[in-house]
Amino acid sequence: MEKFALDAEVAKGERALARSIGRDRLGALVPLAWHLRQRDTRRALALADEAESLIDALDVCARERAGAGARLSLVRGEAKWLFAELDVAEALADEALEAFTTLADEIGCADAHWLRAFIAFDRGNIGRGDTELEAAAAHASRACDVPRFDLAQAVSAMWESRRNPRAADTRWASVIEAQLARGNLAVSALANDFLCDLQFATSDYGRAIALLLKIREAALATGQVRLAVTATINISCASDDLNDHDAGLEWSQRALDMARGTGWPIAVGMCLMQMGHVLWALGRLDAAQAALRESLSTLAPFEGSRTYAVALYYLGDLLVDRREYQAALDAFNQLERRSAELNHGDLRVEAARSRARALLNLGRSSEALSAASSALALARESSNAAKEIEALQVLADIHAAYELTPPAGMATASASLHYLQQALEVARTIEGYTVPVALLDGLARGHAEAGNHSEAYRVSILAATAREKMHSEEATNRAIAMEVRHKNERAQAEAEQHRLIAVAEATRAQALQETNAALEGLGAIGQEITSCLDAAAVFKTLERHVKGLLDATSLSVYLAETDGLALTREFGVEAGQSLPANRIELSHPTANSARSARERREISVELAPGADNPNRVAGTLEVMSALFAPLCVGDRLLGVMTVQSPRAHAYGEREQLIFRTLCAYGAIALDNASAYARLEGTLRELRVTQTELVGKNAELEGAYRTVQEVSLTDPLTGLRNRRFLNQHIEIDVGLCLRRYERRLDQPSSPMPVEADLVFLLVDLDHFKAINDRHGHTAGDKILVQMRQRLEEALRDTDYLVRWGGEEFLVVARDTDRTDAHNIAERIRVAVSARPFDLGDGVQHTQTCSIGFACFPFLPEHPRLTSWSQTIELADQSLYLAKHSGRNAWVGLFGTVHTRREALLQFVTKDPVEAARLGELRIATSSAVLNRATDARRNKPQAKRSTPVARVTGRVPICYNKTPGG
Ligand code: GH3
Numbered sequence: 001m002e003k004f005a006l007d008a009e010v011a012k013g014e015r016a017l018a019r020s021i022g023r024d025r026l027g028a029l030v031p032l033a034w035h036l037r038q039r040d041t042r043r044a045l046a047l048a049d050e051a052e053s054l055i056d057a058l059d060v061c062a063r064e065r066a067g068a069g070a071r072l073s074l075v076r077g078e079a080k081w082l083f084a085e086l087d088v089a090e091a092l093a094d095e096a097l098e099a100f101t102t103l104a105d106e107i108g109c110a111d112a113h114w115l116r117a118f119i120a121f122d123r124g125n126i127g128r129g130d131t132e133l134e135a136a137a138a139h140a141s142r143a144c145d146v147p148r149f150d151l152a153q154a155v156s157a158m159w160e161s162r163r164n165p166r167a168a169d170t171r172w173a174s175v176i177e178a179q180l181a182r183g184n185l186a187v188s189a190l191a192n193d194f195l196c197d198l199q200f201a202t203s204d205y206g207r208a209i210a211l212l213l214k215i216r217e218a219a220l221a222t223g224q225v226r227l228a229v230t231a232t233i234n235i236s237c238a239s240d241d242l243n244d245h246d247a248g249l250e251w252s253q254r255a256l257d258m259a260r261g262t263g264w265p266i267a268v269g270m271c272l273m274q275m276g277h278v279l280w281a282l283g284r285l286d287a288a289q290a291a292l293r294e295s296l297s298t299l300a301p302f303e304g305s306r307t308y309a310v311a312l313y314y315l316g317d318l319l320v321d322r323r324e325y326q327a328a329l330d331a332f333n334q335l336e337r338r339s340a341e342l343n344h345g346d347l348r349v350e351a352a353r354s355r356a357r358a359l360l361n362l363g364r365s366s367e368a369l370s371a372a373s374s375a376l377a378l379a380r381e382s383s384n385a386a387k388e389i390e391a392l393q394v395l396a397d398i399h400a401a402y403e404l405t406p407p408a409g410m411a412t413a414s415a416s417l418h419y420l421q422q423a424l425e426v427a428r429t430i431e432g433y434t435v436p437v438a439l440l441d442g443l444a445r446g447h448a449e450a451g452n453h454s455e456a457y458r459v460s461i462l463a464a465t466a467r468e469k470m471h472s473e474e475a476t477n478r479a480i481a482m483e484v485r486h487k488n489e490r491a492q493a494e495a496e497q498h499r500l501i502a503v504a505e506a507t508r509a510q511a512l513q514e515t516n517a518a519l520e521g522l523g524a525i526g527q528e529i530t531s532c533l534d535a536a537a538v539f540k541t542l543e544r545h546v547k548g549l550l551d552a553t554s555l556s557v558y559l560a561e562t563d564g565l566a567l568t569r570e571f572g573v574e575a576g577q578s579l580p581a582n583r584i585e586l587s588h589p590t591a592n593s594a595r596s597a598r599e600r601r602e603i604s605v606e607l608a609p610g611a612d613n614p615n616r617v618a619g620t621l622e623v624m625s626a627l628f629a630p631l632c633v634g635d636r637l638l639g640v641m642t643v644q645s646p647r648a649h650a651y652g653e654r655e656q657l658i659f660r661t662l663c664a665y666g667a668i669a670l671d672n673a674s675a676y677a678r679l680e681g682t683l684r685e686l687r688v689t690q691t692e693l694v695g696k697n698a699e700l701e702g703a704y705r706t707v708q709e710v711s712l713t714d715p716l717t718g719l720r721n722r723r724f725l726n727q728h729i730e731i732d733v734g735l736c737l738r739r740y741e742r743r744l745d746q747p748s749s750p751m752p753v754e755a756d757l758v759f760l761l762v763d764l765d766h767f768k769a770i771n772d773r774h775g776h777t778a779g780d781k782i783l784v785q786m787r788q789r790l791e792e793a794l795r796d797t798d799y800l801v802r803w804g805g806e807e808f809l810v811v812a813r814d815t816d817r818t819d820a821h822n823i824a825e826r827i828r829v830a831v832s833a834r835p836f837d838l839g840d841g842v843q844h845t846q847t848c849s850i851g852f853a854c855f856p857f858l859p860e861h862p863r864l865t866s867w868s869q870t871i872e873l874a875d876q877s878l879y880l881a882k883h884s885g886r887n888a889w890v891g892l893f894g895t896v897h898t899r900r901e902a903l904l905q906f907v908t909k910d911p912v913e914a915a916r917l918g919e920l921r922i923a924t925s926s927a928v929l930n931r932a933t934d935a936r937r938n939k940p941q942a943k944r945s946t947p948v949a950r951v952t953g954r955v956p957i958c959y960n961k962t963p964g965g
């Protein structure tokens with residue numbers, strides 16, 4: 001934290017405070033309270049109170065709490081010092097110092113010591129003040145804080161220069177020069193104060209004033225208000241010393257105004273003192289005395305201070321002038337005590353000499369003599385020749401007035417002459433010193449009284465010359481004063497100009513900063529606006545942000561019509577109310593919105609109060625400021641946006657920038673929204689088309705399934721057809737083969753169960769005769785009813801196929817071959833057990849013959865026969881069933897003797913013979929066939945080596961294998 005911040009930084013702190021809350025606010029409050037401690041002490045205290053309550057309310061860590069607390073103690077301590085409550089001030093400074101020491105906060109310690117130093121100075125405890133300043137410098141040095149170090153040293157230098165200007169100059173001149181070279185404004189104020197003291201010591205008031213003006217400016221700019229007040233007082237003093245009492249009065253008035261603004265008693269007291277002194281010089285004794293008395297009572301809490309001592313001196317001098325010698329002596333007595341405590345050499349000499357003069361006038365000669373002697377001794381002690389001369393003059397006056405013991409070693413005619421002679425000798429040692437006329441007059445008088453007329457004459461000539469010189473010096477001083485005044489006025493004018501420029505710059509900088517902050521915010525706003533997906537959301541978002549950023553009572557967004565010939569208000573609000581629809585031709589001669597759209601540029605409108613506004617829509621508020629901007633994306637015009645305010649000059653550069661940015665975002669967002677709306681439309685259409693397509697697809701699929709179904713179904717009976725079988729049977733065959741082949745890998749394992757496919761061919765017996773007798777339709781009716789008979793006998797999972805004409809193929813799946821004959825018998829019974837209905841009440845008993853074979857035909861060789869060959873074997877069986885007398889079933893099975901190579905050529909050609917040879921087993925419901933096979937079995941067996949030659953011809957039965965084909 002800086003010791004003294006520039007005004008601009010304080011303004012920044014004020015802005016930071018204005019926009020912060022919570023922990024951030026605490027972070028802003030503490031430094032601001034610190035930097036306002038002299039600028040506006042009361043506000044600094046209020047901020048300190050707020051900071052304190054925030055520390056209590058927030059969960060602040062102990063270290064932070066201690067640091068902030070100590071800093072606030074310093075703020076309060078300095079305020080107490082300024083308000084002259086020195087004990088409380090000191091207690092607070094001590095408290096802060098302790099806390100900063102615990103925290104090892106060097107800067108804090110330096111500041112606490114600094115405050116303790118100033119309290120000590122005001123108490124008149126110079127030694128203590130010096131020690132505290134040294135401590136402050138040491139802490140600043142450890143913290144590597146150059147400005148704080150320089151400040152402490154500059155103050156040390158200044159106090160030393162008051163005690164002993166020459167010694168101070170020797171010790172500090174180069175230090176101060178280096179400080180000034182570093183260019184820190186706060187430091188330069190104090191460094192120049194040191195230089196200024198030296199100018200006062202050498203009576204170079206012109207140069208002193210020039211320095212004081214600088215000090216005053218620098219002190220004001222860095223918040224060292226108390227220093228600014230003293231500099232102003234000192235300008236008054238220097239003007240006074242230049243005999244420009246009017247300027248002196250003017251500056252003292254200025255200082256007093258400033259001091260009264262602060263409310264600090266010591267500042268007010270100093271100003272009153274200076275004012276009293278100037279008034280006295282102007283001969284207004286009553287007013288002067290009143291001012292000095294008021295000054296002393298205001299300064300009562302600081303009676304140990306140099307200021308109080310000086311006020312006493314002025315008052316005493318004034319009282320001597322008024323011949324109120326006793327009162328004057330009282331003042332000088334006090335002055336003597338105070339100056340002894342202060343140990344200010346110059347004041348001590350003045351006190352002694354003034355007391356001597358008062359005592360002289362009161363007729364207390366011996367006391368007067370001793371006071372004058374001590375004045376002389378003190379002047380000699382501090383090598384102050386001018387004061388020495390003054391002391392000698394008083395001694396001369398005392399001796400002239402009373403008959404007293406002459407001084408030791410007196411060589412002159414009188415004691416008075418003795419002292420005046422000494423004074424003249426001292427005067428000769430001062431280079432460029434004008435011997436006071438009073439001294440020369442006194443000498444001339446002394447010589448004359450002693451009868452030394454020629455010497456008296458010579459000295460009176462010198463006195464006349466000195467008088468002339470004095471007058472010319474006065475004239476010179478007046479000239480200097482005039483020049484200073486002139487310079488001063490010019491400097492003030494310049495300073496005022498600089499101040500105005502600085503204010504303008506600060507305002508500009510602040511505006512720029514605010515604009516930057518606004519622009520940063522605009523980035524986020526842009527993202528928000530452009531993420532809106534529909535125009536209504538864009539309008540709402542724009543409205544919200546326009547409200548937040550601009551003084552806009554009304555906001556309207558016009559969109560260009562598709563043909564681009566007119567604008568329509570799509571959104572409008574005024575003072576929270578929706579504005580009605582409005583349509584403006586793009587060619588409209590006066591409408592600003594139309595012009596902004598046509599010319600694709602921003603328009604800023606400022607109307608004079610009461611001016612006629614041709615564009616004002618009836619029922620809307622009177623507008624003083626308005627902005628219009630086109631909403632463009634690339635060179636495409638989307639519309640126009642406008643904000644309007646009933647306030648004059650509502651839209652400056654910053655507002656235009658914000659509006660322009662909002663328009664740019666708005667245009668993009670509206671374009672996005674319309675693209676999104678189009679996309680949504682297209683998507684909607686697509687979705688409808690898609691639903692329709694899905695429907696059509698379902699229809700097609702249904703149709704396809706129907707076609708499929710139809711193509712796989714026999715139209716008359718609704719049973720499956722050959723195509724169906726061809727499509728499905730391979731899968732069943734594959735599954736069956738896998739089951740058998742799995743077993744082949746482990747020959748010891750048992751045969752799979754319910755793993756066979758039984759192919760059964762069912763043929764209606766003597767069906768031709770039905771047709772012939774009852775007609776084809778009756779035949780059809782039997783065929784149709786056959787479906788139900790078959791379904792009764794079979795499982796749902798079995799395939800029922802109309803194989804051709806009056807012939808059906810049944811495939812019993814996942815069946816065990818041992819069960820095949822049962823299936824056949826169930827079919828046979830299902831057909832023959834009850835009559836078929838031929839219509840017209842005609843009933844007909846119908847039988848059927850069934851031949852079957854199982855797949856795989858030889859389980860040991862599952863791939864030996866194909867499924868179609870198995871059907872051939874079933875066909876062979878059917879042939880045997882017919883041949884055996886019909887209404888019967890026959891099944892052919894392989895045996896362990898079935899020769900694979902002979903299977904189809906021989907076994908199937910004469911199954912009965914093959915059965916006889918043991919190469920085939922015939923299962924049948926037919927007693928006839930059973931007998932026939934038995935008969936064959938009794939015949940002598942053929943040699944197995946020549947089986948083919950023994951095949952008998954097939955029994956000639958007309959056997960329609962492929963009906964319709
Ligand atoms: P078998 O006992 O030897 O089988 O004598 P069958 O008369 O049934 O045999 P055949 O092969 O001599 O005659 C079959 C008859 O079936 C001939 C044909 O008129 C008849 N038929 C074939 N398809 C249909 C059909 O779709 N509807 C009708 N009503 N009759 C058919």
Ligand code: MG
Binds near residue numbers: 763764765767768
């Ligand atoms: Mg038949």
Ligand code: MG
Binds near residue numbers: 763764806807
């Ligand atoms: Mg047939």
